[in-house]
Amino acid sequence: MDAMANEWNFDGLVGPTHNYSGLSFGNIASAKNQGVVANPKLAALQGLAKMKALADRGWKQGVLAPQERPNLAALRALGFSGDDVAVLKTAARDARPVFNGVMSASSMWSANAATVSPSANTADKRVHFTAANLNNKFHRSMEHPTTSRILRAMFADDKCFAHHAALPSCPQFGDEGAANHTRFAPRIGAKGVEFFVYGATGFDPSAPAPKKFPARQTREASEAVARLHGLDTSVTVFAQQNPDVIDAGVFHNDVIAVGHRELLFCHDRAFANQAAVFAELREKFGEGFVVINVADADVSVEDAVSSYLFNSQLLSKPDGKMAIVVPDECRTNPRVWTYLQGLVTSHPVLNETLVFDLRESMMNGGGPACLRLRVELNAAEANAVNPNVVLNDTLYARLTTWVEKHYRDRMADADLTDPALITEVRVALDELTSILKLGSVYPFQL
8 A cells, every 4th residue: 555645536628519419318417408508618617617626725636638529530430521611511411410429528527538446456556547438329439539549648657557448339338437436445545445336237138227218337348347457356346226216317326426435425226235235345345434325315316316416526635534526506405405514514524515616517417526537546656647637726727728718608509510610629629739748639630
C-alpha cells in the first residue's frame, strides 16, 4: 500500500455540440427534455466550475477532452458521400436519427469512458484501463476509438499504465464502463474489493432482466474486464442490478449506488438479492465495511432518479471524513434534501454536502458522478500522468477562455444542421489538443 496514493477525478469537458436530442432510451431526463434548447457554453462552464471548486479544496482533478462532433467519419462509413458539407446536409435531411447521433456530446459523461483498476489490485501492478464499447446506443458506440487515443495520451507510460481495447461490440458484451464499477478499500492505495454491477446475463435470455428498458451492462462484459485487468477473484464481486429499478429509469448502477473507501451508499432496491450482495462484499472486504442503505420510505426510486442523489461523488477529506458532491436538484427536492441533511449531521464519517449547479448536464440525464472518471494513482503513477491535463489555476483560466471563445450559447435542433459547426469544432479541438498536449487524437488530425 502506497501512503501517497490519491483518488483522482478526470471530468469530461462538455463538447461544443451539447444538445438535447433525446437519444438515450431508458434515461428519463434525456427523453423528457428532447428538443429543449441547450447552452453548450454554459454546460462547459458549469462543468469547469465544479472541477475548479473541488481542486481548490485539495482534491486531485483532471480534464478529459471531448469527442469530435459531428462525426463525419461515421456518416461516411454509413454510405453518405461528397464533401463534408454535403455529407452533413444529406444525413440531416435523409436520416435524422443517425444525424442526431453523430452530433451528440455524450462523451461529457466520462464515467462511461472506461473501467479502471488501480495497481494495488492488478496482477502486474499497473493501472489498467478498458475503454467501454457503449454498444447499446449508436450515439455512444462510436466513442471508444477516440476515447482510447485520449486516454493513452493522458496515461502514456507503459511501465505504469495498461490500456485495453473495447470489448466485442455485440449485445452479449455490452459494457458501460465505470458507471457500473466501484472499488472499496480500507485506505486509498490499499488492495481492495472491485465491485461490478450488471443488468443482465448476455448469453442466457431466460435469466432475470428488465422488461421495459434495456440492460446496458452484461455480466459477461464485467467478467471479461476483470480478467483483462488481472484481478484476484477473492476480492472481486459481481452483482445484478435490480431489473425493476432499471425499468424505473436507473440505466446505470451509479444512478442508484455510489461507493468510496469502506462505504457503500445505495438505495434499498438497488440490487437483486441485496442482502446476499452486502454479505459477499462484507466477507471479501473484511472488517470495517459500511453500508448506508436508504429506505424507499425515505427516498423513493422516483426521487432518486429525478434528483440523482446517488449519482454523487464521495470524497475523502484530510481528517479522514468524507464529503458528498450532489447536484442542485437534490437541494430542490424536499424529501431528498431532508434525508441528506439528516444524514450528514448524524453519520460518523459522511459529514459534509457540496452542491453544484449542473443543470445543463442533468437535463440530459447525467450528474456529478457521470461527469467523472475515477483513477486511483500512487505517487509514481501520478508523476507519469500527462501534466497538462491536471487542473490548476492556469489550466482553468485557459480552458475558460477557450470555451468563451469557441462555444455557442445556444444549440437548438435546427442549429445542429449548420455546416459552420464542422469548422468551428475542428478549430476549437485543434486548439484544445495544443493546450492539453494530447497530440493527434481526433479523426480530422489523423
